Amino acid sequence: MTERAWRNWYLVPYGIWLVLFVIAPIVFLLYESFLDIDGHWTVANYEKVLTPIYLKMMAYSFWYAFLITLVSLLIGYPTAYWLTKTRHKQLWLLLLILPMWVNLLLKVYAFLGLFGTYGLANALLQTLGVGPRQLLFTDFSFVFVSVYIFIPFMVLPIFNALEELPPSLIDAARDLGASAWTTFRRVVFPLTLGGVKAGCQAVFIPALSLFMITRLVAGNRVITLGTAIEQHFLVTQDWGMGATIAVVLMAAMAVIVVLTGTGRKEGSR
Amino acid sequence: MKRTHWWGRVYLLIVFAVMYTPIVYLMYYSFNSGGAMHDFQSFTLEWYRDVLSDDRLLMIVLNTLVIALLSAAIATILGVIGALAIYYVKRQRTKNALLALNNVLIVSPDVIIGASFLLLFTVAGIKLGFTSVLLSHIAFSVPIVVLMVLPKLEEMSPTLIDAARDLGAGPWQVLSSVVLPFLAPSIWAGFFMALTYSLDDFAVTFFVTGNGFSTLSVEIYSRARQGISLSINALSTLLFLFTMLLVIGYYVLSQKGGRMYGIGGRK
Amino acid sequence: MNGEEIIRFERVTKEYDGMVVLDDVSFAMERGKFYTLLGPSGCGKTTILRLIAGFIEPTQGTIYFHGKPIHHVPPNKRQVNTVFQDYALFPHLDVFENVAFGLRIKKMKEADIRQKVSEALRFVNLEGYERRRIQEMSGGQRQRVAIARAIVNEPEVLLLDEPLSALDLKLRTEMQYELRELQRRLGITFIFVTHDQEEALAMSDYIFVLNKGKIQQFGTPKEIYDEPINRFVADFIGESNILSGRMIEDFLVEFTGKRFECVDRGFAPNEPVDVVIRPEDLELVAPGDGQIVIRVDSLLFRGVHYEICGYDENGNEWLVHSTKKAEVGETVGLRFEPEAIHVMRVEREDEGA
Numbered sequence: 001m002t003e004r005a006w007r008n009w010y011l012v013p014y015g016i017w018l019v020l021f022v023i024a025p026i027v028f029l030l031y032e033s034f035l036d037i038d039g040h041w042t043v044a045n046y047e048k049v050l051t052p053i054y055l056k057m058m059a060y061s062f063w064y065a066f067l068i069t070l071v072s073l074l075i076g077y078p079t080a081y082w083l084t085k086t087r088h089k090q091l092w093l094l095l096l097i098l099p100m101w102v103n104l105l106l107k108v109y110a111f112l113g114l115f116g117t118y119g120l121a122n123a124l125l126q127t128l129g130v131g132p133r134q135l136l137f138t139d140f141s142f143v144f145v146s147v148y149i150f151i152p153f154m155v156l157p158i159f160n161a162l163e164e165l166p167p168s169l170i171d172a173a174r175d176l177g178a179s180a181w182t183t184f185r186r187v188v189f190p191l192t193l194g195g196v197k198a199g200c201q202a203v204f205i206p207a208l209s210l211f212m213i214t215r216l217v218a219g220n221r222v223i224t225l226g227t228a229i230e231q232h233f234l235v236t237q238d239w240g241m242g243a244t245i246a247v248v249l250m251a252a253m254a255v256i257v258v259l260t261g262t263g264r265k266e267g268s269r
Numbered sequence: 270m271k272r273t274h275w276w277g278r279v280y281l282l283i284v285f286a287v288m289y290t291p292i293v294y295l296m297y298y299s300f301n302s303g304g305a306m307h308d309f310q311s312f313t314l315e316w317y318r319d320v321l322s323d324d325r326l327l328m329i330v331l332n333t334l335v336i337a338l339l340s341a342a343i344a345t346i347l348g349v350i351g352a353l354a355i356y357y358v359k360r361q362r363t364k365n366a367l368l369a370l371n372n373v374l375i376v377s378p379d380v381i382i383g384a385s386f387l388l389l390f391t392v393a394g395i396k397l398g399f400t401s402v403l404l405s406h407i408a409f410s411v412p413i414v415v416l417m418v419l420p421k422l423e424e425m426s427p428t429l430i431d432a433a434r435d436l437g438a439g440p441w442q443v444l445s446s447v448v449l450p451f452l453a454p455s456i457w458a459g460f461f462m463a464l465t466y467s468l469d470d471f472a473v474t475f476f477v478t479g480n481g482f483s484t485l486s487v488e489i490y491s492r493a494r495q496g497i498s499l500s501i502n503a504l505s506t507l508l509f510l511f512t513m514l515l516v517i518g519y520y521v522l523s524q525k526g527g528r529m530y531g532i533g534g535r536k
Numbered sequence: 537m538n539g540e541e542i543i544r545f546e547r548v549t550k551e552y553d554g555m556v557v558l559d560d561v562s563f564a565m566e567r568g569k570f571y572t573l574l575g576p577s578g579c580g581k582t583t584i585l586r587l588i589a590g591f592i593e594p595t596q597g598t599i600y601f602h603g604k605p606i607h608h609v610p611p612n613k614r615q616v617n618t619v620f621q622d623y624a625l626f627p628h629l630d631v632f633e634n635v636a637f638g639l640r641i642k643k644m645k646e647a648d649i650r651q652k653v654s655e656a657l658r659f660v661n662l663e664g665y666e667r668r669r670i671q672e673m674s675g676g677q678r679q680r681v682a683i684a685r686a687i688v689n690e691p692e693v694l695l696l697d698e699p700l701s702a703l704d705l706k707l708r709t710e711m712q713y714e715l716r717e718l719q720r721r722l723g724i725t726f727i728f729v730t731h732d733q734e735e736a737l738a739m740s741d742y743i744f745v746l747n748k749g750k751i752q753q754f755g756t757p758k759e760i761y762d763e764p765i766n767r768f769v770a771d772f773i774g775e776s777n778i779l780s781g782r783m784i785e786d787f788l789v790e791f792t793g794k795r796f797e798c799v800d801r802g803f804a805p806n807e808p809v810d811v812v813i814r815p816e817d818l819e820l821v822a823p824g825d826g827q828i829v830i831r832v833d834s835l836l837f838r839g840v841h842y843e844i845c846g847y848d849e850n851g852n853e854w855l856v857h858s859t860k861k862a863e864v865g866e867t868v869g870l871r872f873e874p875e876a877i878h879v880m881r882v883e884r885e886d887e888g889a
Contacts, residue, residue, distance in 0.1 A: 010354035021408035025385030110291035113306025209378030432624035436638035
């Protein structure tokens with residue numbers, strides 16, 4: 001067999017995977033979105049998506065995803081920054097990655113206990129004199145748990161961007177008379193913007209479509225697009241409507257991916 | 270090396286304390302005889318006994334492991350082939366198009382992947398259960414492997430392949446004795462990544478699992494929805510220990526990787 | 537050509553996406569000689585190497601190996617081995633396995649492999665390094681491993697693609713001697729690619745000077761240095777003074793407005809020419825004794841000699857290598873022998889080698 005024949009052969013199995021599991025599902029999703037619950041052709045699903053109920057749900061989804069991303073960034077950037085300055089960098093990094101290996105649902109489940117009426121969080125609040133509060137099934141717990149889940153995905157790309165920054169650049173900025181803060185603002189932060197973007201993308205997109213965290217700790221109160229899709233597919237069996245929301249969500253996400261540059265970053269799930 | 274300011278260290282300590290509190294909390298109460306995640310009463314191994322005597326649960330653990338290992342292995346093979354396919358595509362536009370398609374499943378949310386796979390299996394007439402879960406896990410792991418292997422491939426000097434051909438290697442020998450050994454560390458990394466994604470996946474599995482078949486994530490979800498049960502805590506402690514073993518194994522492998530393939534180069 | 541021909545290019549052209557990198561090139565090479573392909577980057581020298589190795593195929597023309605066309609013979613079936621610019625050593629194999637790679641492909645017996653590999657390593661002075669990892673070797677050592685890996689296959693032709701460019705100056709000079717010595721001992725054809733004219737002059741039996749996909753000049757190092765065929769070769773092969781002039785008649789040439797006796801002939805009367813005078817052929821004398829008078833503009837001490845730069849009354853720049861010192865701003869005379877003047881035809885666009 002010639003060299004070229006080999007190279008073309010590689011495309012066959014990979015191409016089959018692409019067609020079956022990337023292209024076909026999208027096509028089916030699009031097709032299904034034009035069917036009503038009895039399998040007849042309709043555009044009613046799209047009309048329904050534009051009603052206030054769904055528009056409000058969409059707004060909610062985006063607002064919470066934005067909030068989760070913002071909080072993750074605000075906590076994550078300093079974490080990444082100080083991580084690069086610690087002496088046992090690799091050990092700290094390992095400690096950061098380790099919770100990522102714990103099953104997501106177990107972490108969410110832990111908060112059922114932590115945030116419970118008699119849990120650790122309320123015990124802390126009580127010693128501070130704030131008294132027991134309803135934490136579970138609130139917006140606060142939803143955002144807190146989501147940030148908890150996603151923060152490593154924010155820290156890692158920023159950490160990598162900071163690590164790739166040549167130290168001589170910081171020396172150069174200091175040498176040219178910039179203060180530590182100016183150096184950070186004018187040199188370090190702009191140069192790590194790629195990592196920030198990657199991190200935001202890795203948090204925002206999954207945050208848009210969360211449904212298990214919603215179901216478990218937000219008590220179905222925060223109805224996000226993810227919850228709606230799951231509801232339609234697995235509970236009400238209105239696949240057409242579920243597919244329509246999925247299509248709208250995908251379109252929104254495509255816009256985000258284009259706006260924040262390419263999607264060539266790992267760990268965005 | 271520059272020292273961290275004290276507030277930097279305090280900040281990191283707080284972050285890491287918060288990161289580990291839920292995990293420690295879970296494990297701590299797995300030994301509580303009180304039956305709730307508060308008011309520790311006395312030490313007991315009752316919940317562990319529960320877990321280990323639960324045949325259904327053990328079956329599910331076995332299922333999860335089989336799915337993870339099988340899907341990771343198959344996805345690794347497919348992913349390496351995919352990375353080679355993309356690497357050898359000459360036209361930049363075709364290459365970019367392939368990469369964009371490759372990344373669709375990585376940037377798509379799990380819910381959409383799950384829903385669309387559910388549609389796919391329904392249309393294709395595949396019964397929901399072991400097969401559909403296995404296929405789904407293979408499908409979403411392939412692009413991860415591609416992304417792990419491709420950069421290493423691009424990093425490989427093209428003269429390395431020229432050199433092998435120059436020394437008499439045919440296409441198969443170039444692949445087996447130069448390219449694959451060179452890629453070995455990234456292939457292992459891809460395999461482990463696929464393994465973790467499979468073990469960790471809940472949403473996609475939840476959609477395509479059907480009635481008769483379950484994985485750990487799905488099982489934990491349905492149990493957690495019914496409220497707190499300390500056997501979940503016991504299970505999570507066991508899983509955490511298992512994960513630690515995996516991580517350590519991975520690190521040992523990746524440290525040794527270079528050496529191992531340095532010795533075993535003969536065919 | 538008196539020796540046995542080993543490689544012949546006949547009107548070979550190579551294009552990449554419509555870009556001509558090798559333009560209708562023909563030449564032949566003999567067995568057992570040291571050839572150098574010399575030229576600036578992008579001149580086509582590496583393309584010739586890759587064509588011989590078989591990594592690429594010519595767009596037009598034929599390449600002969602021992603008188604037979606070798607198209608469609610894949611690189612792994614050619615009696616040719618390459619030492620790559622970045623060495624291309626396999627990072628996952630140790631020194632021994634790198635050198636043994638080609639032999640293992642040939643399914644040679646283990647005992648023979650051992651013997652041949654240690655022989656090859658001895659040849660490049662790397663005995664005892666068999667089990668070292670490539671990452672543990674220095675640049676010069678990697679270079680030797682790459683050479684050992686190539687010669688262990690007993691190729692008829694060894695291709696060397698700028699193999700010394702990654703080494704520092706001292707090591708490079710050392711390796712030049714070693715490579716030349718190695719070629720003599722092996723007695724096979726070496727084809728060496730470089731952009732360093734000193735390297736080419738020091739090592740080669742024959743040099744091909746290339747530019748823009750064409751062979752500009754072929755000859756021994758001395759021929760090329762002493763009788764450059766055109767302005768490009770003269771400029772590329774060493775520092776020179778190149779002036780425009782006119783050939784009045786045989787043995788008489790005019791430049792800088794003066795007429796000089798020379799040793800060249802065979803030009804049309806009053807044909808425009810380029811004149812080359814090497815800086816080391818110019819002698820520093822008192823202004824009254826000089827054929828040319830220059831005003832010294834700058835001076836650099838180069839160790840063996842001074843490098844003096846100045847301008848004559850017509851504004852031409854002159855470069856002089858002299859063991860005598862001159863002061864900046866001083867006026868000095870320059871003397872030179874008729875043999876020092878090299879007259880070249882002026883290059884026209886359509887004129888090849």
